[in-house]
Amino acid sequence: MVERLRGDVAIVGAGVAGLYSAAILGSMGWRVILVESKSGSEIGNKVCGDAIGVHHFKELNLEVPPSVIDHEYSGVVVYAHSLKHSVIVPGEGVSVNRLKFGQWLLKQALDLGVKLLDRHSLLDVRVGERGVESIRAREVGGRVVEIEAKAFIDASGAKPAIRSKVPLEWPVSERPYTTDFNLAYREVVELSKPVEWLDVNYAAIILDTRVAPGGYWWVFPKSKDGLIVNTGLGVVWSSGNNPRLNYEKYVKQVFQGRVLHAGGGLVPTRRPLPTLVWRNLVVIGDAAYTVNPVHGGGIGSSMLSAAIASKHLNSALESGVVDENSLWQVNVDYMRAYGAKQARLDVLRMYMQKLSNEDYEWIIRNKIVSGGDVYELGTRGDLAERVVHSLSSLIKLLGRPSLLNELRVVRSYMKRISELYTEQYPQTPRELKAWISRVESLIEEYARQIGYERGEIVKW
Ligand SMILES: Cc1cc2nc3c(=O)[nH]c(=O)nc-3n(C[C@H](O)[C@H](O)[C@H](O)COP(=O)(O)OP(=O)(O)OC[C@H]3O[C@@H](n4cnc5c(N)ncnc54)[C@H](O)[C@@H]3O)c2cc1C
Structure with a gap:
C-alpha cells in the first residue's frame, strides 16, 4: 500500500543545498518534507575536496561552528605540471568536515520542524496541469510514499532526480553535454610522512593535462601537521579518462599512507541552467549547475542558490500562486x-581545456598572470585588464602573439555572455525561449572559433 504525505514544500536531496533550503523554509513556518536516499547519520558524507573560501559563509551570514572546520588556509598555490613554477592566490579558506557540516545543517532543519524521509529514493514524478502534482519515493526495503506539496525543490545533485523526469518542454529539463562535467575521484589519506613540497597553509592545485585532462589534480591539507590530506583529480567527462585509474597511476604514489575515505563524483563545470524555476518546481545546487566552472567549487554557491530560491518561494507561497511568473525573481537574483x-x-x-602543459608552464613561469589576477578572476570572473592590455607587449616580446589574440577572443566572448546573463536576462518567462537561443548561438559560435568540441548530449 502507498502511504500518502502532504506538505507545503517537498525537497529531494539533503546535500548542502537541500538542507539549507529546508532550514530556511522551516524557519519561515512552512511544512517541509525532505527526501534523501542516504541514512540520516550519513547525511553530509559527500565526496568532495572540502575546500571553501571563507567569503561564502560571510556572504550568507552563516556562523559556522569551529567544530565543523578541519583546517584553515591562507590561499591557494597553483602549480604548473613540473611543480617548479607556481603562483600564489591569496584568500582565506577552510577545509570543512563535510559530514559534521551536513549533520550541523540537518540538526537545524530538524529543530525547525522539517520532516526527514531518509533512506528514501525518488521513484517517479506525477505532472499535471499545475506542474508537479506529487512525487513518489521508495524506502530501502520496500515502502512507497507519495508526497503532495504546493512546491517541489530538486536539490538532488549533479545527476538531477526530479528535473530529469519532467516534460522536455519545461526549460528546467535542459540536457547537458559531456563536456559540461568533470568526473572526479579523491582520497582522504593519513600520510606516513609529510610531503616535502607541500605547504600546509595552502590548498594546492596542479595543472597537468596528462594526469587530469580538462581538470586539475589537487592536494588540500586537512591537518596542521600536514599528515592528513584530501587529494584527487578531475577529468572532463568527454576525455574518456577514468579519474580513479589516473589517480592510481599518477597521484597515489605521492601520497602513501592509510586511506581514510575514497570515492568519486560528478562535478558540473558550466554556466547555470537557463532557469532555476518552472511551474511549481525549483532547482538548486548542483542540480541547477551552480558550481564555479573553473575551480569546481560548489558548496558556497549551492547554498547561495538555496537562500535566493527559498526567499522568493516564501513570497510565492504566501501569495498562493507558485509558478514561473511568481518565482521569476529567483533567476534574476541568482544570475546577478x-x-x-x-x-x-x-x-x-x-x-583553458584546450591549453597544453607547455602553455600552462609558460604562462606561470613568465608570470603572465599574478596571484592577484587569479584572485580577481575567482571572485569577479573577469579576465583582468592587466593580462590582456598591459601585458600585451610582454606576451609579444616573449614570442607568443597567438596567445594574446586568443586571450582577446576569450575576453570578448566573456563580455558578450556576461551581458546576456545580466542586463539582457529575460525579465519574464515569456522571453526565455528566445534568450536560450541567443545563448546557444553564442556558445556554438565561440566553440567553433576556438575549435572546441562540445561532446555528446547526456541522456538521463
Ligand atoms: C570530487 C569532488 C570534489 C569537490 N570539491 C569541492 C571543493 O573542494 N569545494 C567546493 O566548494 N565544492 C567541491 N565540490 C562540489 C561540491 O561538493 C558540490 O557543488 C556541492 O556539494 C553540491 O551540493 P548539492 O546539495 O547541490 O548536491 P549534493 O551534495 O550532491 O547533494 C545531493 C543529495 O541528493 C541525494 N539524492 C540524489 N538523488 C536522489 C534521489 N533520487 N532520491 C533521494 N535523494 C537523492 C544525494 O544522496 C545527496 O545527498 C566537489 C565535488 C566533487 C564530486
Missing part, C-alpha cells in the same frame, strides 16, 4: 549574484 560570473568563467573554462 553568481550566474553571470559562472557564464563568464564557462567561456574561460572552455578555452
Whole structure:
C-alpha cells in the first residue's frame, strides 16, 4: 500500500543545498518534507575536496561552528605540471568536515520542524496541469510514499532526480553535454610522512593535462601537521579518462599512507541552467549547475542558490500562486549574484581545456598572470585588464602573439555572455525561449572559433 504525505514544500536531496533550503523554509513556518536516499547519520558524507573560501559563509551570514572546520588556509598555490613554477592566490579558506557540516545543517532543519524521509529514493514524478502534482519515493526495503506539496525543490545533485523526469518542454529539463562535467575521484589519506613540497597553509592545485585532462589534480591539507590530506583529480567527462585509474597511476604514489575515505563524483563545470524555476518546481545546487566552472567549487554557491530560491518561494507561497511568473525573481537574483560570473568563467573554462602543459608552464613561469589576477578572476570572473592590455607587449616580446589574440577572443566572448546573463536576462518567462537561443548561438559560435568540441548530449 502507498502511504500518502502532504506538505507545503517537498525537497529531494539533503546535500548542502537541500538542507539549507529546508532550514530556511522551516524557519519561515512552512511544512517541509525532505527526501534523501542516504541514512540520516550519513547525511553530509559527500565526496568532495572540502575546500571553501571563507567569503561564502560571510556572504550568507552563516556562523559556522569551529567544530565543523578541519583546517584553515591562507590561499591557494597553483602549480604548473613540473611543480617548479607556481603562483600564489591569496584568500582565506577552510577545509570543512563535510559530514559534521551536513549533520550541523540537518540538526537545524530538524529543530525547525522539517520532516526527514531518509533512506528514501525518488521513484517517479506525477505532472499535471499545475506542474508537479506529487512525487513518489521508495524506502530501502520496500515502502512507497507519495508526497503532495504546493512546491517541489530538486536539490538532488549533479545527476538531477526530479528535473530529469519532467516534460522536455519545461526549460528546467535542459540536457547537458559531456563536456559540461568533470568526473572526479579523491582520497582522504593519513600520510606516513609529510610531503616535502607541500605547504600546509595552502590548498594546492596542479595543472597537468596528462594526469587530469580538462581538470586539475589537487592536494588540500586537512591537518596542521600536514599528515592528513584530501587529494584527487578531475577529468572532463568527454576525455574518456577514468579519474580513479589516473589517480592510481599518477597521484597515489605521492601520497602513501592509510586511506581514510575514497570515492568519486560528478562535478558540473558550466554556466547555470537557463532557469532555476518552472511551474511549481525549483532547482538548486548542483542540480541547477551552480558550481564555479573553473575551480569546481560548489558548496558556497549551492547554498547561495538555496537562500535566493527559498526567499522568493516564501513570497510565492504566501501569495498562493507558485509558478514561473511568481518565482521569476529567483533567476534574476541568482544570475546577478553568481550566474553571470559562472557564464563568464564557462567561456574561460572552455578555452583553458584546450591549453597544453607547455602553455600552462609558460604562462606561470613568465608570470603572465599574478596571484592577484587569479584572485580577481575567482571572485569577479573577469579576465583582468592587466593580462590582456598591459601585458600585451610582454606576451609579444616573449614570442607568443597567438596567445594574446586568443586571450582577446576569450575576453570578448566573456563580455558578450556576461551581458546576456545580466542586463539582457529575460525579465519574464515569456522571453526565455528566445534568450536560450541567443545563448546557444553564442556558445556554438565561440566553440567553433576556438575549435572546441562540445561532446555528446547526456541522456538521463
Ligand atoms: C570530487 C569532488 C570534489 C569537490 N570539491 C569541492 C571543493 O573542494 N569545494 C567546493 O566548494 N565544492 C567541491 N565540490 C562540489 C561540491 O561538493 C558540490 O557543488 C556541492 O556539494 C553540491 O551540493 P548539492 O546539495 O547541490 O548536491 P549534493 O551534495 O550532491 O547533494 C545531493 C543529495 O541528493 C541525494 N539524492 C540524489 N538523488 C536522489 C534521489 N533520487 N532520491 C533521494 N535523494 C537523492 C544525494 O544522496 C545527496 O545527498 C566537489 C565535488 C566533487 C564530486
